Amino acid sequence: MEWFRFALSAALTLFGLFVLVSAVLGVFRFRYALSRIHAAALVDTLGILTMLCGLMVAQGFSDATWKMLAVVGFLWLTSPVASHLIGRLEVTVNDDLAEDMAVADPALVREEKESED
Amino acid sequence: MARLRDDWEHSPWRNFLRWLREGDDALDRAMIASLDAPAPELREETAPEAPALPAEEPLSEKRRRRLRAIYIALSVLLCVGIIGVLVRTAGSLPSFGGAENPANNEVSRRYIEQGLQETGAVNLVAGMILDYRAFDTLGESNVLFAAACAVMLLLRALGWREGGTELPGHEPHSDIILQKISMVLVPLILLYGMYVILNGHLSPGGGFSGGAVMGAGLILCANAFGIEVTRRFFTFRTFQLVSLFALSFYALSKAYSFFTGANGLHSFITAGTPGRIFSAGLIPYLNLAVGLVVCCTMYGLYGVFRRGDV
Structure with missing residues (x-):
């Protein structure tokens, strides 16, 4: 049982590490702000979840488990919202958005820019 | 002339x-x-009178390259010099955890062995910074307050005075996602900040960290719901009053306990039962004062940097 718990927590932690490393790679290798947000935000929710799950399994069930769950909840609430705001700012201030990437609906981008003025 | x-x-x-x-x-x-x-x-x-000065010639390519080489050589020399000094200093430091280190003197021994009885604080760090070395912490709070005052002197917009109706600066329109999330988070963040402050003598934390958490909560609130919402309970007047009362309370209460302590007089402040919420003498109240000052200063700094007013 003990070795199973260790193996599970090690697997979860390693998977979390892999996810976080790929997020770091994406943040530094992607060229545009929106792609970087994609790498950073989407991946760090999963990475933090798996890392903390690994810690929970390693720790065993105790008071700290609830605290870690609270940490996961807090980060899942805040991190996507922060990325959403950064993405919105990028759409608002970047005038060459259509040159950097494919814009599905140019009217929406224009609307966003005008509503901010 | x-x-x-x-x-x-x-x-x-x-x-x-x-x-x-x-x-x-x-x-x-x-x-x-x-x-x-x-x-x-x-x-x-x-x-x-100017023609006395020769007209400045554009630097020739060769000269510019030479200057650049000198610049690089000098900066490398400077960096190597500083690194050398630092490495030498680090090499002559006492080893970590050694029994003969200057930090292991009777002062820290006393803090650790008698801190609990003398201050009543389970969190020994709180006992140290708010009881043994409270004078130091008062200075730190005042430094923060003075920094906030200086920033406000420089940045508060000239046109906007007390009693004005129009807020200066550009207010970005709020985001619905941020608002919904903030509705959940702001109360939790403020509550957590209060918990950190009020439990400062029992658990890790205290005035500075808890005040910073509360300040961050207020900033989030102002960001999500606009400045009109926070202005209902936090204006420049609030900042002034809270800072004034918190810092004077700190100074006066510590003056009392220093005076009685130094002269061997009886003081009505006692350590109480360690571990209880109302214990550790003045420490919870001092934590509260420091926390309020830190919270107001954080939020005030954010306000003046963003709009030129709180």
């Missing part, structure tokens, strides 16, 4: 004297006037 007299009209010293005599408005008017009319006659008068 002629130049000196010409510049006199725009010199800082002259502006200062005018400000002393006539106050803010005259200075503003003078500055606006000087900006509108950039004294063309000054240049004409000084121009005849």
Whole structure:
């Protein structure tokens, strides 16, 4: 049982590490702000979840488990919202958005820019 | 000499004297006037004396390269010198955890062995910074307060005074996602900040960290719901009052306990039962005072940097 718990927590932690490393790679290798947000935000929710799950399994069930769950909840609430705001700012201030990437609906981008003025 | 007299009209010293005599408005008017009319006659008068100076030649390519090489060599030399000094210093430091280290003296031994009985604080760090070394912490709170005062002096917008109705600065329109999330998070963050402050003598934390958490909660609230919402309970007046009362309470209560302690007088402040929420003498109240000052300062700094007013 003990070795199973260790193996599970090690697997979860390693998977979390892999996810976080790929997020770091994406943040530094992607060229545009929106792609970087994609790498950073989407991946760090999963990475933090798996890392903390690994810690929970390693720790065993105790008071700290609830605290870690609270940490996961807090980060899942805040991190996507922060990325959403950064993405919105990028759409608002970047005038060459259509040159950097494919814009599905140019009217929406224009609307966003005008509503901010 | 002629130049000196010409510049006199725009010199800082002259502006200062005018400000002393006539106050803010005259200075503003003078500055606006000087900006509108950039004294063309000054240049004409000084121009005849100027030919004494040789016209500045553009640097030749060779010379620029040589200067660049010297610059790089000097900066490398400087960096290597600083690194050498630091490495030498680090090499002569006492080893970590050694029994003979200067940090292991009777002061820290006393803090650890008798801190619980003498201050009543389970969190020994709180006992140290708010009881043994409370004078130090008062200074830190005052440094923060002085920094906030300086920033407000410099950044508070000139046109916006008490009693004005229109807020200066650009207010971005709020985001619905941020608002919904903030509705959940802001109360939790504020509650957590209060918990950290009020439990400062029992668990890790205290005034500085808890105040920073509460300040962050207020900033989030202002960001999500707009400044009108936070202005309902937090204006510049609130900042002034809270800072004044918290810092004076700190100074006066510690003055009392220093006075009685130094003179061996009986003090009504006792350590109480360690571990209880109302224990550890003055420490919970001092934590509260420090926390309020930190919270108000954080939020105030955010306000003046963003809009020029709290």
